[in-house]
Amino acid sequence: MRSLRRRDALMLLSCAAAGGARATPARITVASYPDLDRAVKLALPAFARRHPGVAVNVVTLSHKDHHTAMTTALAAGAALPDLIALDMDFMGKFVDSAGLEDLSRAPYLAGAQSARFPGYAWRAGVNRRGEIKALPVDTGPGALFYRHDLLARAGLRETDLTRSWTGFIEAGQTLRARTGAYLVAHAQDLKDIRIRAGLADGEGVFFDPQGRSQVQTPRFRRAFELALQARDAGIDARVRAWSNEWSEGFRRGAIATQMMGCWLGGHLKRWIAPGTAGLWRSAPLPEGAAAAWGGSFYAIPVHSQQKALAWDLLQLLALDRDQQVAAFRSLDAFPVLLSAQDDGFLSEPVDFLGGEAARLQWRDMARRIPAVTIDRYDAVADEVVRNELDQVLLHRKGIDQALADARVTVERRVRRRA
The missing domain is CATH 3.40.190.10 (Periplasmic binding protein-like II)
Structure with a gap:
């Protein structure tokens, strides 16, 4: 087909x-x-x-x-x-x-x-x-979309989500205990943000400017650790973005946040969860991370x-x-x-987001995002890293071994395609 x-x-x-x-x-x-x-x-x-x-x-x-x-x-x-x-x-x-x-x-x-x-x-x-x-x-400057009503029911504030990653996970546990909702759709989402945090202009996410793999570095290790902490804390719904379960989770209030490009607000409004108008808000990413x-x-x-x-x-x-x-x-x-x-x-004001002027926040994010270098093999590395993190999350593979295996696999696939 x-x-x-x-x-x-x-x-x-x-x-x-x-x-x-x-x-x-x-x-x-x-x-x-x-x-x-x-x-x-x-x-x-x-x-x-x-x-x-x-x-x-x-x-x-x-x-x-x-x-x-x-x-x-x-x-x-x-x-x-x-x-x-x-x-x-x-x-x-x-x-x-x-x-x-x-x-x-x-x-x-x-x-x-x-x-x-x-x-x-x-x-x-x-x-x-x-x-x-x-x-x-x-x-698509990055933003943290969250359900204001669910946070209010749990006695949480926006800063509980944005101040630190530790606080983010702790807030997820509180939310889960008091409302039954999951904080995030999938633990992989946290990894996707963390591997992009702290980059400078000219650096690459998966490869350095000379084309050398960066997946076996402290940046990726911290990202894997964060994703595993989220899974162990029970705050992720284990559903992938763009799946039917993902969309339904937003409609039913079963998933309270999503970190993605600012364009997600339009998708939520038009077709993902139009019945939730006024319940969402937009916030900066945790720890001031800047990503597109x-x-x-x-x-x-x-x-x-x-x-x-x-x-x-x-x-x-x-x-x-x-x-x-x-x-x-x-x-x-x-x-x-x-x-x-x-x-x-x-x-x-953005009516769908409770009348807040969220677009100014998105503009501020757009002007802080580093000018990272894109590599022709980024998609290859992304797939390998995603698969190795699944091994960590689902089968308790050691993080150090997962990253070592990821580096070897990425380098082998790059040589094969070069």
Whole structure:
């Protein structure tokens, strides 16, 4: 079934590209995924005013199928759109692709725009050779979403969650005892934050700037210890993000917090738990940790037949302040342009979050996130580390042994793919 979906996706893009070649007037094809495709469609009226009569065909696939289809299409050099959407989680795979235009070169010269973006978002689209392979269009500064009503029932305050990780776990035990709710969905979530804490500009999460694995370091050891403490304290529901159990846990008040990108607030409001409006709040991450969850980018394939039009649409999405503010107002897509982050909309109360001005908090987080280096093998290392932590949580494998095995496995897989 998966192979059929990939083949169908490539056929759809091929037909769209072929149609664009025959069409008069010009047509460009944009490949995207939900809900990012809605931001493109929101920009189409402005694009039409710049280019009357130019048709824009937006091809939308599920998040995973889209990135799989783009990987296949770029490898084949065929069935490619004119503009490709990319998620931050996949940038390590695409940032070195020879199939994407280097936007630092003429006629693009995008490097002149770097100061308009937070360093971490800009760096994610730039590879080690200094080639700009994609521009960011939105971002996801991290936040701790929590159920205010459940904390109140347990006699807890926001600071009990944010002051320290020790306090966070202790608050989870109190919450569980007094309300029956779990504090977090899964202990892995704590590891995901802790391995990103304390990084400096230029450092990488899984690899150092020279490409050496960092998984057998004190940073990862502390992250594993924290996750194990959460499991032993009985504060995690043992459900994975985006599962049916995860969503249902939020709807029923069985899970009290989730640390994720600020865009989660929009998902909670629109489709995950709309019946919980007013019960949620947003807080900084524990111990002042600064991290980003996701972010969206667009890139232009080398084999695009409409590069000039694709570049003009990309500039509208990535460099137009008003367009990013409009997407934020309509779609909860947090703007990546620093100028857009100063819009008055950020000061307005968020009804779903009990009327607090949470967007200002997210902006503060966005401006503290370090500009970490993304490595093409980050996804490989992430999978290995996740699997080893499962061995610790489920089968009591020693942490030191788990991290040693993780390092060996990561290095072996990197050599195999190099």
